[in-house]
Amino acid sequence: MASHVSLVAGGGVGAPCDPARSPLPEPARPTLSELFAAHPRDAGWAGFMLAQALRPGPVLWVQERMAIFESGRIFPPGLGVAELIHVEARDARSVLWAMEEGLRCAGLSLVIGELWGDPAALDFTATRRLAVAAERSGVACWLVRLGGSANLSGARMRWRIASLPSLANPLDPKAPGAPAWEAELFRARGAPPGRWSLACEAGTTHSLRLVADARDRTLDGVGAGINFARQRSA
């Protein structure tokens, strides 16, 4: 059983490569990223996304009503976001409008919009407008698609996130441990697509690290076999 990080990059599934040469790509400046949940009832993407939130400051979180019905309303005690503004929008058009308004406000640190399915209002022009607004104001923006398909989009980075079996819990072998995700970057400007297995650094929310694939993990605890960690300043 491999005790090193199994980082899969460049497309070839299972081909090990040096994690130091292909770390998790990161946009040079805040921009629009599109994120597809692997399954509408898989909320793992939220942990992945918040682990990447960098700047402190208020967060604008826009949820389409259908997304709230299907996969729940955000729950502040579990989010660890200090200042939050939540918008419940009736339809996709309102979501996009609210996101664009939020992106004009440089006082925010992050704008998140959740859309359900493939709404007609979400076309290339709409996503391009968001990307331009995000780059102009310097506010990071995540467009989260629940149960949608990857159509034409102006997003600079497009991710597909699925939950992985969590890491071993050091205190209780039967209990879930630190969450882990499989992140697939299938389209990005200026970065090659790839696939990463990631886990949240225990005890902190704002750091990500690469972990062994679930089938390659050792059975003896969390810390074993991790030889690459990405630390980010909160």
Add this chain to the structure above:
Amino acid sequence: MLTLEGAHGPVIHAVTAAAAAHGARAGMRLTDARALFPQLTAIPADPDGDRALLDRLARWAMRWSPLVEVDGDDGLRLDVSGAAHLFGGERGLIADVAECFARLGLTVRSAIAPTPGAAWALCRFSSPRRGEGDSAQQSGVRAREAIRTGGTPSPCPLPLGERELAAALAPLPVAALGLSPQATRTLERLGLKTIGTLAGIERRSLARRFRDPDNPLDALDRALGRKPDPLTAVQIVRPPRALLRLAEPVADPAAAAQALAILIPRLVAELEARKLGARHLSLAGFRVDGSVASVTAATAIASRDPDHLERLLRDRTELLDPGFGFDAFALTADWAEALGAAQESLVEEPSGSAEVARLIDRLSVKLGGRAVRSPEPFESHLPERASGWNSALASVRGAPATKLAMTASRPQRLLDRPEGIAVIYATPEGLPRRFVWRRAVHDIARVQGPERIAPEWWRQPSTARLRDYYQVEDNAGRRYWIYREGVIGDGRGGAPDWFIHGLFG
């Protein structure tokens, strides 16, 4: 019958005429009244609500006179000098008062007299029986009125001359002078039961006997008009308002936007002069047929930035239907807060928090105040209570975020209503193995729990069951928060039900 909580149980605050007929009196204990007549219906009194109603009535009573004073807990006094002729003299005025209050559903007792003290006395003591409940009282230097609900409306006396006034007051008890209870009791012990007998005593001996500020001679002089007794009128602060009258009615829907552009600078100038910032704005269009159309906007922090205020209302002006045409527009800051002159920074860029507040304003105007919310944590173990939400407009900006001590991990998403799931678990209190949610089967690979959350017995019914929360992970690595409601044999229902409540990220 209304009751208040006293030191020794409920005390009667006010009674209806029917309850009074059965022996109930204000000030009695409820148990004593029930001993006299067991079928009495008691309702808790709401003194704050009464007070607020009286304040509103005081503003409304300005239809008769600009000088209105709230008198005690149940009265209004009006100075109607020089105003009575507008209502057909004193008699017409008092009839108008009775009619207008009757239309509001309030029974009033009113009196009109040349001095406030005399009007007070006549209103409350001239009828054979004291009225109960809310009341309002009106008075003037030449005309007084007192209005009490609940009492029988009686034809009120109209003593306008000094001699008539003294004659009208003479049969009233000394309590009608409005003295302290001690002074009234002293007078009664001296055998001076009515104002008439008191007035018959030589002034010098009275002055020798009573030296306090609260003395019957002063009260008598005030009631008879020998000493001044001014009213303290209710101050009404006019909200900042800008008005635009049009020479001709305009039916063009675009006119409202143009009117707004004219009105905003005027309103901002007034706000600036009074050092106020608007929190709630309304733009009203007055149509030629007398009807009014209005749109409103609210702000999260007080603002008098013309561009921002105009932007809030501009899109909404389309909602103003001109009908047969508008002939006037009014822009009112219904709710304004003190706002000093502030300079955020030396450069023009507004600060982050002010910008976020403006963003909240824009979102709330377009999507509705209830759609834009911020978390308001509440100290409760029940997750749906702990994540309180409050309108982002109402939440205090800049307040330090309250951090609740977290005992266990919480999901990142919570379903608005927990959804029932079918679970295979080791009864009675074993770990869940498999569950079906929305017709999909999830095999549980790992589970942590239970975290037991007991019902809040102080607010939930006694049938509420405890919850055992489990954090479960299925084979695909998706993590959910499920709970079992109740345990077998807790006497609060049959077999426990399972629910899914949250999703972990």
